[in-house]
Amino acid sequence: MKRKLTMIQAITEAMDQKLADDSRIMLLGEDIGVNGGVFRATEDLVHKYGPDRVVDTPLAEAGIIGAAIGLAMNGKIPVVEIQFLAFIYPGFEQIVSHAARMRYRTRGQYHVPMVIRTPYGAGIRGPELHSESVETFFAHVPGLKVVAPSTPYDAKGLLIAAMEDPDPVIFLEPTKLYRAFKQEVPEEMYRVPIGKAKVVQEGSDVSIFAWGAMLRVAEDAAKQIERENGLSCEVIDLRTLYPLDRDTIIASVKKTGRAVVVHEAHKTAGLGAEIISIINDEALIYMKAPVKRITGFDVPVPQFSIEDDYLPTAERVKDGIMETATF
Amino acid sequence: MSSLYQVLSPAGELVSDLKGLLDEATMIKMYENMVLVRQFDRKSINLQRQGRMGTYAPFEGQEASQVGSAMALAPGDWLFPTYRDHAAAIVHGQSMARVFLYWMGHMEGSISPKHLNIMPPCVPIATQMVHAVGTAWASKLQNEQHVSIAYFGDGASSEGDFHEALNFAGVFQTPTIFFCQNNGFAISVPFSQQSASKTIAQRSAAYDIPGVRIDGNDIFAVWLTMKEAMQRALEGKGPTLIEAVTFRYGAHTTADDPKKYRDQEILSEEWRQERDPLQRLRVFLENQGLWNETKEDELMAHVNEQIDAALVEAESYPKSKPEDMFKHVYAEPSWMATEQESELVKPSKQEGIPA
Ligand SMILES: Cc1ncc(C[n+]2csc(CCOP(=O)(O)OP(=O)(O)O)c2C)c(N)n1
Numbered sequence: 001m002k003r004k005l006t007m008i009q010a011i012t013e014a015m016d017q018k019l020a021d022d023s024r025i026m027l028l029g030e031d032i033g034v035n036g037g038v039f040r041a042t043e044d045l046v047h048k049y050g051p052d053r054v055v056d057t058p059l060a061e062a063g064i065i066g067a068a069i070g071l072a073m074n075g076k077i078p079v080v081e082i083q084f085l086a087f088i089y090p091g092f093e094q095i096v097s098h099a100a101r102m103r104y105r106t107r108g109q110y111h112v113p114m115v116i117r118t119p120y121g122a123g124i125r126g127p128e129l130h131s132e133s134v135e136t137f138f139a140h141v142p143g144l145k146v147v148a149p150s151t152p153y154d155a156k157g158l159l160i161a162a163m164e165d166p167d168p169v170i171f172l173e174p175t176k177l178y179r180a181f182k183q184e185v186p187e188e189m190y191r192v193p194i195g196k197a198k199v200v201q202e203g204s205d206v207s208i209f210a211w212g213a214m215l216r217v218a219e220d221a222a223k224q225i226e227r228e229n230g231l232s233c234e235v236i237d238l239r240t241l242y243p244l245d246r247d248t249i250i251a252s253v254k255k256t257g258r259a260v261v262v263h264e265a266h267k268t269a270g271l272g273a274e275i276i277s278i279i280n281d282e283a284l285i286y287m288k289a290p291v292k293r294i295t296g297f298d299v300p301v302p303q304f305s306i307e308d309d310y311l312p313t314a315e316r317v318k319d320g321i322m323e324t325a326t327f
Numbered sequence: 328m329s330s331l332y333q334v335l336s337p338a339g340e341l342v343s344d345l346k347g348l349l350d351e352a353t354m355i356k357m358y359e360n361m362v363l364v365r366q367f368d369r370k371s372i373n374l375q376r377q378g379r380m381g382t383y384a385p386f387e388g389q390e391a392s393q394v395g396s397a398m399a400l401a402p403g404d405w406l407f408p409t410y411r412d413h414a415a416a417i418v419h420g421q422s423m424a425r426v427f428l429y430w431m432g433h434m435e436g437s438i439s440p441k442h443l444n445i446m447p448p449c450v451p452i453a454t455q456m457v458h459a460v461g462t463a464w465a466s467k468l469q470n471e472q473h474v475s476i477a478y479f480g481d482g483a484s485s486e487g488d489f490h491e492a493l494n495f496a497g498v499f500q501t502p503t504i505f506f507c508q509n510n511g512f513a514i515s516v517p518f519s520q521q522s523a524s525k526t527i528a529q530r531s532a533a534y535d536i537p538g539v540r541i542d543g544n545d546i547f548a549v550w551l552t553m554k555e556a557m558q559r560a561l562e563g564k565g566p567t568l569i570e571a572v573t574f575r576y577g578a579h580t581t582a583d584d585p586k587k588y589r590d591q592e593i594l595s596e597e598w599r600q601e602r603d604p605l606q607r608l609r610v611f612l613e614n615q616g617l618w619n620e621t622k623e624d625e626l627m628a629h630v631n632e633q634i635d636a637a638l639v640e641a642e643s644y645p646k647s648k649p650e651d652m653f654k655h656v657y658a659e660p661s662w663m664a665t666e667q668e669s670e671l672v673k674p675s676k677q678e679g680i681p682a
């Protein structure tokens with residue numbers, strides 16, 4: 001029997017199976033117990049595993065993340081839920097000054113195997129500060145791994161891999177995709193390796209790089225442009241934002257000679273710049289056109305009356321593809 | 328410390344002295360304001376259900392706390408609300424149309440009337456508390472007779488910013504009023520699981536500032552406590568922490584289901600009958616011969632008219648344009664943003680097939 005799950009169901013299943021599999025796993029967060037988390041990712045887990053393993057914490061992100069660091073250093077594997085990416089900021093100090101550096105500072109004596117899960121991204125008509133996409137903050141900090149799945153299958157496999165990773169992993173869940181569609185997800189525990197991108201669609205004219213909710217936008221644009229202009233796009237889901245899968249990026253642009261990066265984060269100093277830089281370093285002579293970035297703008301993510309105008313659309317991605325194609 | 332200061336009992340009887348501070352006109356205004364904001368709140372929930380508004384944070388049950396505290400303020404005072412304190416903002420002079428606009432997803436909903444210092448609803452928990460220390464500090468340094476009030480919930484008292492704010496305010500003796508509405512829950516987490524402290528008011532001891540725990544459904548207690556705190560602040564005697572013990576009847580937001588974490592039916596029945604902040608004042612006013620059915624009907628009609636007018640105003644507000652998002656990010660926009668803006672508004676479409 002093949003089962004189809006939404007991304008949120010896949011995420012719940014990953015935590016459920018790891019809780020059963022490894023007694024060191026603990027979940028911590030605000031409202032994750034009886035309430036099952038604001039997006040219900042931890043639904044019923046407190047009933048199954050009890051309040052010592054699925055912990056409703058006080059409302060204090062620095063407290064949650066800081067305590068999780070200590071738990072991780074002393075034999076536990078904490079999986080923290082932060083309700084929305086922008087609410088991670090009170091705990092930012094703990095992430096960048098401590099979680100990321102513990103291994104380094106103690107010269108490998110201590111390490112922090114923990115996962116920080118948080119919904120991110122726009123497109124759900126959330127109030128102010130519920131739609132941020134600031135993955136760069138974390139990708140910029142040595143010592144962290146940053147993951148952003150775009151499908152239920154990958155979400156489960158990557159989350160299990162994250163919970164088994166010896167280093168702290170920031171696990172960004174695209175809010176818009178939580179319940180957007182279902183996909184076949186195997187019942188057993190499986191891993192999708194951190195650090196590996198995925199070629200979602202092979203193509204020969206232009207490479208499109210995306211992650212999270214933007215993957216679907218990229219796929220849409222690729223399909224439309226193929227139909228309308230006969231261009232063949234290779235669509236690549238980066239899946240891990242740190243470390244980037246350089247080999248897959250380079251192999252693709254060597255083949256196509258053209259690239260478009262799509263992200264909903266602000267343009268300046270966004271990951272698009274890093275990807276372009278990798279391409280410049282490794283494949284400049286293969287390129288037939290400058291790499292285009294289709295991104296959110298350098299403005300705070302606006303409230304929902306014009307939220308959609310902030311987000312890259314398939315239309316904008318198509319324009320970008322045409323610009324590189326006609327350079 | 329854990330006893331509640333109360334002036335007006337649930338039965339609508341005076342149980343402590345008004346200290347000659349409350350006149351009849353003020354009492355009637357209190358009632359009228361509470362009725363207004365309650366209707367506003369119910370209307371907002373309906374609008375959200377009809378899809379005319381986004382997610383909304385209701386406050387029904389907390390009217391006495393918000394209205395009583397805001398009514399004690401003077402126009403030059405600074406008000407720092409959370410996402411749930413629109414009643415306080417409205418009473419302090421924010422237009423209802425703006426509040427509607429805010430929840431309809433327009434940034435312009437945060438604009439406060441020019442002569443008032445009403446900050447936008449603060450979405451991150453507890454972070455506005457430190458700002459209220461700063462504005463109050465500046466008022467003090469500039470010899471302005473203004474206080475700053477920061478609203479926050481019981482959950483907020485777990486954040487580091489809460490402690491930093493109280494500590495600063497104590498050290499610099501700023502005219503700040505920390506007004507906690509302890510409604511018993513931070514989304515699903517009851518206060519007993521939020522903190523091992525019995526009360527929030529007792530935390531003031533750690534910073535050596537006065538702390539009071541009051542019946543937050545008793546508007547007289549709220550108002551009188553506020554007046555005292557304000558007097559102390561304006562005399563240069565520093566901050567006060569007020570814990571108003573109250574309850575919110577409904578969901579945390581319209582996106583949330585309280586039945587999952589609390590016994591909604593029983594609690595709200597009990598509360599409505601025994602502790603409803605409007606009910607208690609109405610009984611008192613009626614007993615004083617200051618209120619009756621006719622006045623109630625007139626008020627209700629008047630209030631609903633005002634709310635409808637505000638809604639018309641909000642719904643006829645010009646639609647936001649995409650380029651609006653580029654406004655007010657900096658005093659002078661950067662070349663980067665300017666270029667992006669022209670990209671956003673440029674007529675799209677390019678022709679041609681690759682070579
Ligand atoms: C820093 C931060 N963390 C988490 C949230 C998500 N959140 C919004 S309201 C809320 C509960 C707040 O409870 P409380 O302070 O008691 O105020 P109430 O909503 O009950 O008025 C939470 C956890 C947030 N807005 N900001």
